Amino acid sequence: MLSRAADSLYWMARYMERAENMARLLDVSYRMSLSSTDGDSEQMQWGPALVVAGCEAPFKATGKTADSRNVIEYLALDPRNPSSIRNSLGAARENARAMRTQITTEMWESLNSTWLEIRGLDYARLEERGLRAFFDWVKERSHLFRGVAYGTMPRDAAFRFVRAGTFLERGDSTARLLDVKYHVLLPTARDVGGAVDYYQWGALLRSVSAFQAYRRIYRDAIRPRRVAELLILRPDMPRSVAASLGELTRLLDELREQFGRNYRSAGLARAAFDRLRYAHIEEVFATGLHEFLTEIVDSNIAIGKAIAEDFGLPY
Amino acid sequence: MTASAPAAPAIFDEMRAPDGAVRTAYARLAQWLEATPPELLARKRHEADMLFRRLGITFAVYGEGGDTERLIPFDVIPRVLTNPEWTALSEGLVQRVKALNAFLYDVYHDREIVRAGKIPAELIDANEQYRPEMIGVEVPGRIYTHIAGIDVVRVSADQFYVLEDNVRTPSGVSYMLENREAMMRLFPELFARNRVQPVGHYPDELLKSLRSLPPPSAKDKDEPTVVVMTPGAYNSAYFEHVFLAEQMGVELVEGQDMFVEDDKVYMRTVAGPRRVDVIYRRLDDAFLDPAAFRPDSALGVKGLFDAYRKGNVTLANAVGTGVADDKSVYPFVPDMVRFYLGEEPKLANVPTYSLRKPDDLKYALDHLPELVVKETHGSGGYGMLVGPKSTAAEIEAFRARILAKPEHYIAQPTLALSTCPTFVEEGVAPRHLDLRPYLLVGKEVKLVPGGLTRVALRKGSLVVNSSQGGGTKDTWVLEG
Numbered sequence: 001m002l003s004r005a006a007d008s009l010y011w012m013a014r015y016m017e018r019a020e021n022m023a024r025l026l027d028v029s030y031r032m033s034l035s036s037t038d039g040d041s042e043q044m045q046w047g048p049a050l051v052v053a054g055c056e057a058p059f060k061a062t063g064k065t066a067d068s069r070n071v072i073e074y075l076a077l078d079p080r081n082p083s084s085i086r087n088s089l090g091a092a093r094e095n096a097r098a099m100r101t102q103i104t105t106e107m108w109e110s111l112n113s114t115w116l117e118i119r120g121l122d123y124a125r126l127e128e129r130g131l132r133a134f135f136d137w138v139k140e141r142s143h144l145f146r147g148v149a150y151g152t153m154p155r156d157a158a159f160r161f162v163r164a165g166t167f168l169e170r171g172d173s174t175a176r177l178l179d180v181k182y183h184v185l186l187p188t189a190r191d192v193g194g195a196v197d198y199y200q201w202g203a204l205l206r207s208v209s210a211f212q213a214y215r216r217i218y219r220d221a222i223r224p225r226r227v228a229e230l231l232i233l234r235p236d237m238p239r240s241v242a243a244s245l246g247e248l249t250r251l252l253d254e255l256r257e258q259f260g261r262n263y264r265s266a267g268l269a270r271a272a273f274d275r276l277r278y279a280h281i282e283e284v285f286a287t288g289l290h291e292f293l294t295e296i297v298d299s300n301i302a303i304g305k306a307i308a309e310d311f312g313l314p315y
Numbered sequence: 316m317t318a319s320a321p322a323a324p325a326i327f328d329e330m331r332a333p334d335g336a337v338r339t340a341y342a343r344l345a346q347w348l349e350a351t352p353p354e355l356l357a358r359k360r361h362e363a364d365m366l367f368r369r370l371g372i373t374f375a376v377y378g379e380g381g382d383t384e385r386l387i388p389f390d391v392i393p394r395v396l397t398n399p400e401w402t403a404l405s406e407g408l409v410q411r412v413k414a415l416n417a418f419l420y421d422v423y424h425d426r427e428i429v430r431a432g433k434i435p436a437e438l439i440d441a442n443e444q445y446r447p448e449m450i451g452v453e454v455p456g457r458i459y460t461h462i463a464g465i466d467v468v469r470v471s472a473d474q475f476y477v478l479e480d481n482v483r484t485p486s487g488v489s490y491m492l493e494n495r496e497a498m499m500r501l502f503p504e505l506f507a508r509n510r511v512q513p514v515g516h517y518p519d520e521l522l523k524s525l526r527s528l529p530p531p532s533a534k535d536k537d538e539p540t541v542v543v544m545t546p547g548a549y550n551s552a553y554f555e556h557v558f559l560a561e562q563m564g565v566e567l568v569e570g571q572d573m574f575v576e577d578d579k580v581y582m583r584t585v586a587g588p589r590r591v592d593v594i595y596r597r598l599d600d601a602f603l604d605p606a607a608f609r610p611d612s613a614l615g616v617k618g619l620f621d622a623y624r625k626g627n628v629t630l631a632n633a634v635g636t637g638v639a640d641d642k643s644v645y646p647f648v649p650d651m652v653r654f655y656l657g658e659e660p661k662l663a664n665v666p667t668y669s670l671r672k673p674d675d676l677k678y679a680l681d682h683l684p685e686l687v688v689k690e691t692h693g694s695g696g697y698g699m700l701v702g703p704k705s706t707a708a709e710i711e712a713f714r715a716r717i718l719a720k721p722e723h724y725i726a727q728p729t730l731a732l733s734t735c736p737t738f739v740e741e742g743v744a745p746r747h748l749d750l751r752p753y754l755l756v757g758k759e760v761k762l763v764p765g766g767l768t769r770v771a772l773r774k775g776s777l778v779v780n781s782s783q784g785g786g787t788k789d790t791w792v793l794e795g
Contacts, residue, residue: 002572003583098548100557101567157585259586311585314571 003312006161012095013165019088020142021173027135028207046071073123104152114141164251171244172300208239229281245273265306327733340395388786394768401792407662412754417655419459423449444637455528461631463754469733476665480640487767489555494789510794512764518562527757531626539592546598546614575618580628593629642691671722679726686726747771764792
């Protein structure tokens with residue numbers, strides 16, 4: 001398999017997952033903004049979304065105020081923002097187009113029609129459609145993409161690179177998403193454990209489709225430590241950091257077996273996974289949630305670099 | 316060529332004789348056509364369009380503005396040949412491609428044909444497609460054109476003419492395959508009633524053919540590593556490159572995926588560098604290697620030509636084949652058959668006037684309204700005058716162009732291209748056709764029974780190019 005093909009497949013999946021996670025980030029921010037107190041300015045509500053998306057500086061450069069409309073437009077639709085949902089979906093499609101031989105017709109069709117639909121969307125039409133409906137649509141297109149890949153691709157290297165892209169991106173994103181909560185609360189640290197706090201943790205759980213799972217697993221009121229445990233450490237939660245690293249580790253091991261080579265990325269992923277597997281949530285909070293999440297994000301970046309080196313990916 | 320043009324014969328319709336009787340090849344198809352209402356044909360044509368669009372079988376048209384990605388119109392009524400007709404035609408094609416390969420070897424070696432006075436040296440030396448870099452290079456099996464598409468037209472029951480040879484990177488074979496696929500999906504009952512020889516094994520034959528000529532230094536001579544090389548996703552024939560790579564189960568590579576080390580070619584794979592033995596390249600000579608040809612080419616691989624010259628990789632087709640399919644060389648192909656094979660050509664050229672010759676030029680200028688005049692380097696039907704279909708003003712404008720550079724033109728009598736029933740606005744009506752069969756040259760010459768039939772959809776039009784309102788049809792060769 002060509003390195004460029006692996007690269008395209010890996011980035012196709014990363015961009016698709018990135019689009020989904022941006023929709024989830026906007027969704028959770030939007031929900032949090034609805035449950036915030038009157039005193040919060042719009043800037044305080046939407047600033048964190050920009051920070052987590054890594055878009056604070058470029059957004060500032062646009063000269064616009066960070067109100068709900070401007071931030072959503074920038075993160076969802078702006079063609080000048082490389083991280084916008086629109087651009088991620090476009091990049092996923094371009095990567096697929098470059099490697100049509102490696103994906104199934106169904107995958108191409110799903111990516112292509114997603115792109116054709118968002119290509120002409122502007123904020124007015126987005127609002128008309130409903131913000132939540134739009135976020136749901138993006139999530140559904142991503143579900144469809146994964147489902148079609150899972151249901152139609154032969155289980156070969158191509159499939160593994162697609163999946164690896166998905167899980168590396170996802171683990172990274174869940175860690176960043178949890179960090180929103182940190183950024184929202186840190187400035188004032190008020191109301192911890194209060195009603196607002198409850199709604200915000202609830203919104204966070206819902207944004208990663210984990211609200212019901214939380215209820216089922218803990219049968220308890222929503223407590224920050226348990227939310228963090230669920231989203232960072234539980235390998236049985238499909239969007240948790242641990243589950244994503246677990247999948248990634250398994251995929252890299254399979255590639256190692258398939259090609260009979262040793263990969264640095266496989267070692268790094270396993271070490272990161274093991275660290276979470278054997279960690280206790282008390283330890284996480286002792287380190288500091290934000291610091292712990294930052295470590296995860298850095299380790300993900302290192303794994304991504306090692307994957308590129310191991311397989312000769314061009315970018 | 317100095318003989319006078321043949322008198323315009325009646326147009327040969329492939330389905331019906333002048334008295335209305337149905338010819339053998341079309342016996343069953345004619346019954347079916349009679350029993351099939353136009354509404355059904357229209358619905359099936361719509362289904363075919365949907366199918367092609369979904370699969371992304373499009374081609375690109377440039378220079379006209381608007382949407383560049385278009386569907387080639389597909390006609391649901393097939394074109395039919397009997398087995399004896401096909402056999403006779405294919406023997407002529409095989410003979411011709413052998414002569415063309417012998418000519419190419421000769422061009423880059425001893426030039427015996429020039430020394431024998433059969434072809435003027437300047438036709439080779441002044442040809443833009445001539446590659447002096449290829450002089451003395453030994454290519455596996457002495458094969459230069461591995462994949463050739465030879466365009467033929469039919470004018471009577473047993474007279475076919477070669478319109479042009481395409482021995483560089485002929486395209487369109489994916490349409491041959493997809494047209495058959497579409498027909499079998501749309502009209503399974505037709506295939507139950509007619510015994511049509513299959514064409515679907517073309518990709519297998521192509522792979523076998525490519526594998527049969529590994530470079531001398533290939534490690535595994537039985538299963539050399541074959542790749543399809545494309546200029547990239549923005550090339551107008553990209554769909555076909557994807558299609559062929561997929562069908563053969565080989566990698567589709569771009570220049571950036573390969574590199575040359577110690578005069579050997581490798582592709583960059585996730586399991587490390589992998590040696591490449593045979594490259595079915597779908598880009599022009601000039602872009603292959605920035606070190607040997609166009610230095611500004613970002614599509615090629617630096618050092619590829621040296622690797623090739625040293626026998627470490629096979630290029631299909633070889634470098635420098637364009638010198639054999641230029642329209643100025645075309646009139647000499649029958650002589651090539653005689654010279655290299657010692658045989659009489661089984662397949663005739665269209666009588667052709669080379670306007671570089673004063674006598675031919677004079678004749679052509681006197682008879683422009685009857686002739687078709689073509690640029691020797693032109694393609695796509697653009698640099699072309701169809702005398703009988705042109706106004707006096709158009710003819711005069713073209714006359715001026717000819718006089719400025721007569722050596723850039725050839726002229727041919729306007730051929731009465733055969734027709735075949737075609738589903739158009741007015742219903743089922745005859746339209747003019749040509750045919751491009753594809754020849755695969757490896758250790759042996761092979762061709763699948765059929766080819767790409769192009770049809771001029773406009774009434775009376777003789778221009779079948781897809782960029783000029785042409786469509787395509789499935790081409791049937793019957794068994795028996």
